[in-house]
Amino acid sequence: MFGGYGAADILQDCTIAIDKGEVVVVVGPNGAGKSTAMKALFGMLNLRKGSVFFNGEEITSMLPQERVRLGMGFVPQNSNVFTSMTVEENLEMGAFIRRDDYSESIAQVFRLFPALEEKRSQPAGELSGGQRQQVAVGRALMTNPDVLMLDEPTAGVSPIVMDELFDRILEVAKTGIAVIMVEQNARQALEIADRGYVLVQGQNRYSDTGAALLADQNVRKAFLGG
Amino acid sequence: MTERWRNSLLFAGMAALLVAVGVFQSSNLALAILNLCLISAIMTLGVNIQWGYAGLFNAGVMGFTALGGLAAVIISVPPVTEAWTAGGVRAVSGLCLGVLAIALGILTWKKLALNKTARGWASALIVVIGVVVMRWVIDPAVEAIEAVEPAKTGFLGGFGLPIMFAWMAGGALAALAAWAIGKISLGLRSDYLAIATLGISEIIIYILKNEDWLARGVKNVNGLSRPVPYEIELQSTLWVQSLASRIDINLIELSSIIVKLCYAGLFVVVLALIYWLSERALRSPWGRMMRAIRDNEIAAGAMGKNVTSRHLQVFILGSAVIGIAGAMLTTLDGIFTPSTYQPLRFTFLVWVMVIVGGSGNNLGSILGGFVIWFFWIEAEPLGLGLISFLTSSMAEDSPIRIHLLQNAAYTRYITMGAVLLLVLRFSPRGLIPERNR
């Protein structure tokens, strides 16, 4: 992918790929283009050059709404819940494009995030940061996606909540959903990752399995604090 | 160079239209339209100062115009001494009391060292008590004043000064009101500023219509003095009579034309002055700063510019210009009629002038004032002609035809609305766009 927000390209020949059931983590320093790559994959910015494929089909010119219908779920970093609507309504909105009975999906989300079940009738804006993230992820899961894309899901969240969130993400991946995560908390993210991409200045600098990246001296020194 | 050519062509076109009216309809009509065009141009300049320089949407043009007219009355009408002795002092002091009460209320709200609810109740209480006291003081005075020859006067009258002062006073009164209004509403978002100014202007008109002791309310004040000679005077002077016979024009018509020409001359002087001042201001460092603020308010604020106070300056200046135009309008009419101040005719029509002329450009505002006023007036006969033509196939006395012909005048609302929408869509920068410096 080559692309950016304006005249200057942020992404310089960046490539990201994922298979079913994998957990892929994208890390890198600030301004490396991680979130930009994510948005590009989802169609929220135009690529100057390059393409996006889903299940073998090219979807480069598809609108984000259409990609949702295909089976891509996206959890933005900010403003990712409907604050004035209850938890349950948020999940219902997630299932908006579905025409089938989604009560099983809601039950699944509540199994995944038990704390949300108690608060199902509370407006999402009144929840704590960690619970809001859960609602955000839950909403995206309701679209019954094949790929779940998360933009810095643990930003601004306490360490315990972060661990819990990563556990849940693993559980999600176990159900066969591919998970792409952009993360600042590189070490913890790579620990649960099958594969990782380290982006620097819009380019792939290192690509390998999670464990390998964790062990790599260069990666550790530059991004993981030795 | 092409810009100058283009502008000259546009203005020449406008002039040609006016001449055409003079030739095909009547010179009197053409001059009457010209005078109102000039006044509209000044009003548009005022609105443009607020919109083009600072992006403020003032939906209360009508109110400021009316205040200008009020100033014309207050300055030029001679005082009604009987009314003053009957209750003038008491009425004025009552008014001051009312203002004091409101000021005290605001002060309490800002300074009292209690929590928000307590402060709120305290201020509200002070204001309510103030209003009650004011009513107690002012009511009998008002009754007495209005009882003094209600058919002819029934109000306080004015200062009896020459009418030219009225124009400046109009600007001053409008500026004062703008200061108060601006202080209240300028921190608000653009929509809310529009609603607030709309509301205030409606209240101003209400007050003018109802407080008879101030300006006779809906009984109107007529016979206002004027800075140009009266037609009757002219008709009895020799040089006018000889001119009439030489050019072969009816004497009465000639006198009317001369009066209008005098007004036109005065108005052109005022317009030129205001235009020149506005252009100087626009090119000055102050003007540049204003436009910088308009284009990026957040950045300007971050650089330490006090955005709200700058907006207040612009708001006051623009309103002052509108007030001057209002005073000029009342002088031209010779009558102060509060019920003619309608939001459609004043506020919104002037906005069409600003947009069509070219927002942000003073020359554009003048052109817009001319063009839109011209078409507003001419749309009435044109609309009538159009409807007559369209219904010509119907029977002469068909009720539908009669009804449609009766209401043909309203087609000009549709035309104006369509003009505004079309210009905004296809040529949003207007006839004479803002110049990027």
Place this chain on the structure above:
Amino acid sequence: MIDILNALALLANFVIVPALAYGSQLALGALGVTMIYAVLRFSNFAHGETMSFGAMISVLATWGLQEAGITIGSLPTALLALPISIIATVCVCLLFDRLVYRYYRTQKAAPVTYLIISVGVLFVLSGVIRFIIGPKDQIFADGQRFILKARAFKEMTGLDQGLAIKTTQGVTVVTAVVIVALLFWFLNRTRTGKSMRAYSDNEELALLSGINPARVVMITWIITGALAAIAGTLYGLDKGYKPFTYLGLVLPIFSAAIVGGVGNPVGAIFGGFVIAFSEMLLTFAYKRVIAYLTPGDWVPDGLMQLLATDYKLAVSFVILVIVLLIKPTGMFSGKTL
């Protein structure tokens, strides 16, 4: 005791009942304005004229029905004309959206641009209305005039003060209650309604959830058009149809919407009644009420009126200003500035 009842009857007759009716009309108008603001994010100055248009169609349809001899007995025939008016008004709203507003959504125009555009729409609508029906007053209420006559009330209760309830007032309140209930059911219990709330809450996230923005916009205009037609017709029934007055309604309606919290439907209703009751309470002449409530025969000198009746508009405006200065998000926290 009986004096207190008399005072209450007086208040009910001149303040409470009219304020309930007027408040319902304002609430319906404010609901329309608030929905446009919530979804399309601009202040629609043309809403007053939209209401006037709806009322006009009702008037014309009512005349047609009356000529054809169709009535509903004691209720105003205008109620039968209402569906026609709703359809016509909705069509006009959708037409203007398609021809005018839609373009600016693609341009991501600033809110003040939309405001100016709505002024253009206002011009066109007012011209069309006056052209079709003329500027004069039209009375089109028919059927039984009063649900409760003053005399009947006096006979029933034996009080000195009568309480009259006009049919139009009753119709207004009942219709308003029904419509509001329907609207809230729609917004809170149906998938489409919830999708509109979601779109209003967070546009980008709504798009990401697959909510179709064009559909949301269309439904918003349909609801607003219907509300405008109903509110305009009820107002015209109650007070007589005068085209010029609807422009003046813009101010109390916006005041109501903002006071309640613009963008919040509950707020719009609350605001409508706050404005209506304030207007009536602050301009009412309390002379007789005070006379009833004070012991003995003492009657106060003046009218005991805080503000002249003509200042009703000023009341709604002052309330608006106070709310804007103290709590701009309104009582129910609508969308912030």
